[in-house]
Amino acid sequence: MHALETKQLTLSYGEAPIIENLDLTVPKGKITVLIGGNGSGKSTLLRSMARLLKPDAGSVVLEGKPIASMSTKEVARRLAILPQGPTAPEGLTVLQLVKQGRYPYQSWLKQWSEEDERAVKRALKATGMEPLAERPVDSLSGGQRQRAWIAMTLAQGTRTILLDEPTTYLDLTHQIEVLDLLFELNELEQRTIVMVLHDINLACRYAHHIVAVKDRTVVACGKPEEIVTEELIRRVFDLECRIVPDPLFGTPMCVPVGKGRDVSARKHAHATA
Amino acid sequence: MSKYIPFRAKSLGVSVLLDKRTIIVAVVLVVISLAVAIANAAIGSMRIHPLSAVRIFLGMGDPTEATIVLNFRLPRMLVAFLVGMLLAGAGAVLQGMIRNPLASPDIMGITGGASAAAVLFITLLPTASVRYLPFAAMAGAVVATAVIYLLAWKKGVSAMRLVLIGVGIEASMKALTTLLIVRSPFYSSSKALTWLTGTVYGANWGNVWALLPWAAVLLPLTAIAGRTLNVLQLGDDTAAGAGSRVNRDRLLLLALCVAMAGAAVAVGGAIGFVALLAPHIARMLTGPSFGGLLPVSALAGGIIVALADLVARTAFAPLDLPVGIFTSMIGAPFFMYLLYRNRKA
Numbered sequence: 001m002h003a004l005e006t007k008q009l010t011l012s013y014g015e016a017p018i019i020e021n022l023d024l025t026v027p028k029g030k031i032t033v034l035i036g037g038n039g040s041g042k043s044t045l046l047r048s049m050a051r052l053l054k055p056d057a058g059s060v061v062l063e064g065k066p067i068a069s070m071s072t073k074e075v076a077r078r079l080a081i082l083p084q085g086p087t088a089p090e091g092l093t094v095l096q097l098v099k100q101g102r103y104p105y106q107s108w109l110k111q112w113s114e115e116d117e118r119a120v121k122r123a124l125k126a127t128g129m130e131p132l133a134e135r136p137v138d139s140l141s142g143g144q145r146q147r148a149w150i151a152m153t154l155a156q157g158t159r160t161i162l163l164d165e166p167t168t169y170l171d172l173t174h175q176i177e178v179l180d181l182l183f184e185l186n187e188l189e190q191r192t193i194v195m196v197l198h199d200i201n202l203a204c205r206y207a208h209h210i211v212a213v214k215d216r217t218v219v220a221c222g223k224p225e226e227i228v229t230e231e232l233i234r235r236v237f238d239l240e241c242r243i244v245p246d247p248l249f250g251t252p253m254c255v256p257v258g259k260g261r262d263v264s265a266r267k268h269a270h271a272t273a
Numbered sequence: 274m275s276k277y278i279p280f281r282a283k284s285l286g287v288s289v290l291l292d293k294r295t296i297i298v299a300v301v302l303v304v305i306s307l308a309v310a311i312a313n314a315a316i317g318s319m320r321i322h323p324l325s326a327v328r329i330f331l332g333m334g335d336p337t338e339a340t341i342v343l344n345f346r347l348p349r350m351l352v353a354f355l356v357g358m359l360l361a362g363a364g365a366v367l368q369g370m371i372r373n374p375l376a377s378p379d380i381m382g383i384t385g386g387a388s389a390a391a392v393l394f395i396t397l398l399p400t401a402s403v404r405y406l407p408f409a410a411m412a413g414a415v416v417a418t419a420v421i422y423l424l425a426w427k428k429g430v431s432a433m434r435l436v437l438i439g440v441g442i443e444a445s446m447k448a449l450t451t452l453l454i455v456r457s458p459f460y461s462s463s464k465a466l467t468w469l470t471g472t473v474y475g476a477n478w479g480n481v482w483a484l485l486p487w488a489a490v491l492l493p494l495t496a497i498a499g500r501t502l503n504v505l506q507l508g509d510d511t512a513a514g515a516g517s518r519v520n521r522d523r524l525l526l527l528a529l530c531v532a533m534a535g536a537a538v539a540v541g542g543a544i545g546f547v548a549l550l551a552p553h554i555a556r557m558l559t560g561p562s563f564g565g566l567l568p569v570s571a572l573a574g575g576i577i578v579a580l581a582d583l584v585a586r587t588a589f590a591p592l593d594l595p596v597g598i599f600t601s602m603i604g605a606p607f608f609m610y611l612l613y614r615n616r617k618a
Contacts (some may be wrong), residue, residue, distance in 0.1 A: 047510070050510075050513075050514055051513070052510050052513055052514070072513065072516050072517065072518050073516040075516070076514065076515055076516030077516070079514075080514055080515070081510065081511070081514035082511075082514075083508065083510040083511055083514070086507065086508055086510075086511055087507075087508060088506070088507060089372075089506045089507075089561040090561060091556075091560050091561045092506070092560075092561050092562070093560075096503075096560075096561075096562050097507075099290075100503060100504050100507060100515060101515065103500070103504050103515040103516050103517065104515060104516030106500065108496075108497040108500060109285075109286055109287050109288075110286060110287070110288050111288060111289045111290065111500060111564075112279055112280075112281075112288045112289055112290035113281075113288045114281075114288075116288075117279065134276070153514075156515065
């Protein structure tokens, strides 16, 4: 049983279709990253997988059941989403935010069961946010804030987590902080993680499975070292590049061709010859 | 986690996390409410000693004094308090639902609809019994809100659309109300203007029993609505991801808000600013979580109106002024302060 699948999925905003007749499988227990140019439909695809967008045709299947046939609460117990640029009300503390993740398990009478308390504590510990639990979310650094939101999705206790551009707006240190955390969580707990990332190099480094979105469909999917080629980048991003192995991880690293100061030894040797 | 007290009663299936600060604030506000009640009973054209007032509440005390307190001052104070609680509840629910701290039923067309209906009743049906005025006001609130909701519907209702259309409807209602007043004879227009300012003058036990069921049902419902409001604060997408049925929840919350605002306005007229003020005061005391915000807002709202009515009734004796003047007098500067504080946001 796959974690998530789409079957002949067609999505549109208004008239023009953004995704057409897409069949896609998301492997269970792995990190899958959607890459593609601006407006390629990767965020739209992610949101439809979280049932935030109704498809024009086709269906999304979550753990073997069509997502449209499940109640919102049922979906929320199996799948959590962290949308782009989430905002918390002023003054809300980290603990108050993470508690919200237990919503699908609570009712107005049962607002803080022992299981809720355990799940929240675990989530805070896993994200290293325990010492910051009483701090207001808006007083934290970018990386800490994203970790707090991730803690909320963790408290939701779902097997699958979707994240829409979790690292956009963060500086490099905090990007690595967030991606390292997600990688560890996947290793430790085998949660299926699907995210949209803009940085191809980070995508190749952290993803087990890459899905490249272009022209209203998926043009390639598979292991980064197998599918990320200069031809793919040319097709998906309309960009000439060189692919070299990342010096630390060996995963494909994309170096774009273009303007810039060329200080490589090659050029100097050429000039003096 | 020492700021919190978890409370669990397994046999009832109840579990809740109580915030210590909220409990303390609520208790203090209850004490203040009692003080305001005693002050209201004691102060007036006939001065009654506070201790005598307490004895009257307990069923004893001088018969003449008891008549004044029990027939006039107590019901009026109870109506003021209940109206304040309902307005505050409506304001808190609306602000939470729209995720905008400046939202209030006064600017969203709800009070405007009630006002237009009430003024229509007063100016076009001057001989009709005033008993029916509250129903007209409530009907106006409900109809206006239904119109706003239907106009705002576009595959669901977003907070932004509700606000924009609400403000538009409010403007139209105001225009209609002004037109009716301008074209009506003097005795009708002065009655209408008093209603529009908001007053609990002449409130009697009939009004109390009319309001009490609304408060007894709706205020506990807001306590239940607290967790839905909390999750909606995080944005529609996050709320849906956490299992909230966003459109349905928003509709239910809107209905709750209209019921509370409608009931309050039906009895007290268009008392302004309480629905805006009380939730903000509560937020400053207990923070943004709605579990504590809603009951504390209600208490704060009740105190504000009861206190404002005390001032309205006694400060300019022998004149008995509409309470709405004093809620506006505190409310308008506070609103400006809020705008000032949010200027960088």
